[in-house]
Amino acid sequence: MKAWVILDRDGVINRDSADYIKSLAEWQPLPGSIEAIARLSGAGFQVAVATNQSGLGRGLIPAPQLAAMHAALTHLVREAGGEIAGIFYCPHEPAVGCPCRKPGIGLFEAIARRFAVDLKGQPAIGDSLRDLVAARRAGCRPLLVRTGNGRRTETELAQASDRDLAAVPVYEDLAAAAEALIGARP
Ligand SMILES: [Mg+2]
Numbered sequence: 140m141k142a143w144v145i146l147d148r149d150g151v152i153n154r155d156s157a158d159y160i161k162s163l164a165e166w167q168p169l170p171g172s173i174e175a176i177a178r179l180s181g182a183g184f185q186v187a188v189a190t191n192q193s194g195l196g197r198g199l200i201p202a203p204q205l206a207a208m209h210a211a212l213t214h215l216v217r218e219a220g221g222e223i224a225g226i227f228y229c230p231h232e233p234a235v236g237c238p239c240r241k242p243g244i245g246l247f248e249a250i251a252r253r254f255a256v257d258l259k260g261q262p263a264i265g266d267s268l269r270d271l272v273a274a275r276r277a278g279c280r281p282l283l284v285r286t287g288n289g290r291r292t293e294t295e296l297a298q299a300s301d302r303d304l305a306a307v308p309v310y311e312d313l314a315a316a317a318e319a320l321i322g323a324r325p
């Protein structure tokens with residue numbers, strides 16, 4: 140069985156902003172993140188991205204800009220010797236109540252369907268509580284990074300009454316999480 144890893148985008152791969160990442164110019168990879176994805180690929184992981192992009196539904200992010208960001212991400216990872224299998228995003232505003240916006244699991248289900256894979260037990264890396272909750276609901280193994288909202292989320296986890304969430308492993312950034320995953324491969 141192939142190993143998969145599901146990545147959140149904003150705050151994990153690139154810098155996040157409370158004002159949304161609305162253009163290619165605002166899309167700035169975090170230090171080491173592109174190389175980390177390439178290393179995951181090299182170690183045999185299939186990498187997919189699952190990201191909430193409600194700025195689309197709110198009319199704040201032009202669709203061509205989102206496409207440009209994802210083309211840039213795909214290109215940079217390829218240049219670094221890696222591969223992203225797919226980038227799955229939820230374009231809906233929360234008020235729509237769609238099943239794909241995390242903490243919903245629609246994006247995970249879409250990945251599983253597209254690639255005919257079972258994501259049970261596969262790692263999913265995020266910086267926000269909703270990433271971790273979605274991952275767990277989808278049967279994946281959530282990992283937290285301290286980049287983006289990660290430090291705030293770490294505090295939330297420490298206060299969580301939910302034991303499983305409190306036990307989510309925490310890494311400094313995507314590079315550190317990737318190294319841990321690669322090191323744990325049989
Ligand atoms: Mg995020």
Ligand SMILES: [Zn+2]
Pocket residue numbers: 229230231237238239240
């Ligand atoms: Zn959605």
